[in-house]
Amino acid sequence: MELTRYILRRMVLSAFVVLGVTFLVFIVAQVVPSDPAALYAGPRPTAEQIEKARQELNLDAPLIQRFAGFAKAMGTGDFGVSYKSRRLIAEDLRAYLPATLELAVFSTGLALLIGIPLGVLAAARQGKWPDRLGSFGSIAAVAMPTFFLAMILQLVFAQWLGILPLSGRLSREISVTAPLSMMTGFNLIDALLAGRLDAFGDALKHLILPALTLASYPAGVAMRLTRSAMIEILERRHVTAARALGLSEPRILFGHALPNAMGPALTVIGLSFAYALTGAVLVEIIFAWPGLGRYVSEAILAKDFPVIAAVTMVVTICYVVMNLLIDIAQALVDPRVALS
Amino acid sequence: MPLLNIRNLSVAIPTPDGDVHAVRSVSLEIERGEIHGVIGESGCGKTMTGMAALGLVPKGARIAADRFHFDGEDLRENAARLRGRRIGMISQDPAAALNPVLSIARQMDDVLRAHRDMPRQARHSEAVELLAATGLPDPERVLKSYAHQLSGGMQQRVVIAQALATGADFLIADEPTTALDVSVGAQVLALLRKLVAERGLTVLMITHDMDVIAEACDRATVLYAGLSVETGPVHDVLQRPGHPYARALLAALPDAAPHGAKLEAIEGSIPPPRSQIDGCAFAPRCPQAMPVCALQAPPERTLAAHRWLCHLPEGSA
Numbered sequence A: 001m002e003l004t005r006y007i008l009r010r011m012v013l014s015a016f017v018v019l020g021v022t023f024l025v026f027i028v029a030q031v032v033p034s035d036p037a038a039l040y041a042g043p044r045p046t047a048e049q050i051e052k053a054r055q056e057l058n059l060d061a062p063l064i065q066r067f068a069g070f071a072k073a074m075g076t077g078d079f080g081v082s083y084k085s086r087r088l089i090a091e092d093l094r095a096y097l098p099a100t101l102e103l104a105v106f107s108t109g110l111a112l113l114i115g116i117p118l119g120v121l122a123a124a125r126q127g128k129w130p131d132r133l134g135s136f137g138s139i140a141a142v143a144m145p146t147f148f149l150a151m152i153l154q155l156v157f158a159q160w161l162g163i164l165p166l167s168g169r170l171s172r173e174i175s176v177t178a179p180l181s182m183m184t185g186f187n188l189i190d191a192l193l194a195g196r197l198d199a200f201g202d203a204l205k206h207l208i209l210p211a212l213t214l215a216s217y218p219a220g221v222a223m224r225l226t227r228s229a230m231i232e233i234l235e236r237r238h239v240t241a242a243r244a245l246g247l248s249e250p251r252i253l254f255g256h257a258l259p260n261a262m263g264p265a266l267t268v269i270g271l272s273f274a275y276a277l278t279g280a281v282l283v284e285i286i287f288a289w290p291g292l293g294r295y296v297s298e299a300i301l302a303k304d305f306p307v308i309a310a311v312t313m314v315v316t317i318c319y320v321v322m323n324l325l326i327d328i329a330q331a332l333v334d335p336r337v338a339l340s
Numbered sequence B: 001m002p003l004l005n006i007r008n009l010s011v012a013i014p015t016p017d018g019d020v021h022a023v024r025s026v027s028l029e030i031e032r033g034e035i036h037g038v039i040g041e042s043g044c045g046k047t048m049t050g051m052a053a054l055g056l057v058p059k060g061a062r063i064a065a066d067r068f069h070f071d072g073e074d075l076r077e078n079a080a081r082l083r084g085r086r087i088g089m090i091s092q093d094p095a096a097a098l099n100p101v102l103s104i105a106r107q108m109d110d111v112l113r114a115h116r117d118m119p120r121q122a123r124h125s126e127a128v129e130l131l132a133a134t135g136l137p138d139p140e141r142v143l144k145s146y147a148h149q150l151s152g153g154m155q156q157r158v159v160i161a162q163a164l165a166t167g168a169d170f171l172i173a174d175e176p177t178t179a180l181d182v183s184v185g186a187q188v189l190a191l192l193r194k195l196v197a198e199r200g201l202t203v204l205m206i207t208h209d210m211d212v213i214a215e216a217c218d219r220a221t222v223l224y225a226g227l228s229v230e231t232g233p234v235h236d237v238l239q240r241p242g243h244p245y246a247r248a249l250l251a252a253l254p255d256a257a258p259h260g261a262k263l264e265a266i267e268g269s270i271p272p273p274r275s276q277i278d279g280c281a282f283a284p285r286c287p288q289a290m291p292v293c294a295l296q297a298p299p300e301r302t303l304a305a306h307r308w309l310c311h312l313p314e315g316s317a
Helices: A002-031 A036-040 A047-056 A063-076 A089-124 A129-143 A146-160 A172-177 A187-193 A197-234 A237-244 A249-286 A292-301 A305-333 B046-054 B075-082 B104-115 B120-133 B139-144 B152-165 B182-199 B210-216 B234-239 B244-251
Strands: B004-013 B020-030 B035-039 B062-064 B067-070 B087-090 B170-174 B202-207 B219-224 B227-233 B300-303 B306-309
Touching (some): A002 A063, A002 A305, A036 A047, A089 A129, A089 A197, A089 A305, A129 A197, A146 A197, A172 A197, A187 A197, A197 A249, A237 A249, A237 B087, A249 A292, A249 A305, A249 B104, A292 A305, B020 B035, B020 B046, B020 B202, B020 B219, B046 B075, B046 B087, B046 B170, B067 B075, B104 B120, B104 B152, B120 B139, B182 B202, B182 B210, B202 B210, B210 B234, B219 B234, B219 B244, B227 B234, B227 B244
Parallel strands (some): B020 B227
Antiparallel strands (some): B004 B020, B004 B062, B227 B306, B300 B306
16 A cells, blocks of 8 residues: 555656656757758758758747747657657657667676675675675775776687677577577577577677676676665664574575665665666677667767657666666665655 | 583673673573573673673673573573574664664564575465564565664564574574554564464563563563672562562662652662672672671572572571
8 A cells, every 4th residue: 555655656756757858869969059950951051041041950940939840740659760860769769668678688687686695795794805806806896997908808708718709699500590589589588589598698798898897897886785774774773683693694685684784775776777777888889789889879979859859768767767766776775755 | 300400600791991890790590491580780781691692792702601501501502502503682762772774574584594494485484474473463464564663662572583494493582562553562572482382482581670571571680780699489489589689679679669758779880890799799889788798798598499689687688
């Protein structure tokens, strides 16, 4: 009951966030010093061509009317066409978004799988060598520039050891000779749906290096946050009480302290997912990953505003949905959250 | 043979500014089936004595004792094993003693699983039974709840049920009623008395409240500045306190003062926990102090089962 009301409240708030971003995106488009009509009209346009483009894009209509049109288009998922390529943006997104989401979800999961257990271990062995090593590692992971780490990983695992592919999403043998039929756009899932274990393994191999690169920073943050939350919780009275009740130390650590520390850890998921979505730009370029990051960075250079707006909206929605899920998860983990 | 037998226990906690003498010299003999009160003001070492018996002293703390036995086993070596098996704890603040994010069912089940080899279903009915034994009216509903959904009295009953779930026969109750309303506190004390009578438990009751001693305990030990200064049957300790500190404590009770009169207070404060004590620890505050009190540790005075440490001869109060 409390939980349902809490979820509804969070959903309404999320809707406002999306609306707010829509408004911001629209306003930014108005103040950016570039003429969309001139871009749309193609290279070296004449005055008439620009005028025609202006009419086609309905740029002379009143601001409110255009915002309404923009919001409605965004709401229905009709993102219009790219000024540059004249392709339907919605279609481009269908191809690129799953690639980025796959990378973001995988790297976020990797970050948590690495960061949280290390944080628990460091807290349990506070001041001893696992803690010191973990703390050093987490600082290194956070401080390492993405492009540098990417190149090191490529050098070691692709060049020297040759056990992982250098870049791309699938090997040519798969993508050209026996392509996967696109169902969800997530290669791992499509491969499983098609029962293609070879393609699954290939997609997984391609994922590892870019995902590790993206996971480095959030894994470091997750480790630090989990460690400090655990240290604080291990001091609490109920942990002493659990010890006095004769529970085993692993049981106390993972059963009675980690659930309390999951609040901060869950917050990291939201942050690191957002980081993965935006951080993907650089990583996708380095690893030739055909995702949103590459798509939008080209659009930014070309001032292709509808594409930028569409990607911004999509990333916003992904982020908002992710945070909504985290809020719900937090309420499930800690029943007091829904009350506040 | 006493169940808990402590002779001259000391607990020192090293700090950069020197050792903190949390417990200087405490002797306790707790017989099977009794509720033994340990009373003293904050900082007198009563909680640390309990923690030492549970083997839960802070890291680096040094424990020394002439005797530190539970049922014939040395607690210095066996505290970790006995804790949760024979020795249970009921802490001061039940709200803090329960994990806020785990259901009561999970927390009860964890304890049962750690100590009893039973299938899941049996553990559930055992949990229901234990909660019912502590006087909770609707155990099934309590099991589905979280700590914040229960009242303080209900939380304390859950904590007691957890302690029972371990199968412990000796409970260390650290101010079990302090966080509760007076009437609820009285109910919890009555429950402990009942459990002692029904299940043959033994309870070490740590408190700063003379009323708790009077209401629930069979015998009592008075602690001052980490020293046990007086011990005996509750009746003797309360009616004929031997140690001047125990007398001052009783005189300080609001009930002892005539209506309208200024309340008695003990002048001065306890010796700082880092200091060395020569002579009697209470001498600087004692209204009957003599020159010898500051120089020599007081001898033990005995009157049947009633013992205290004082330079004053018996019957001179």
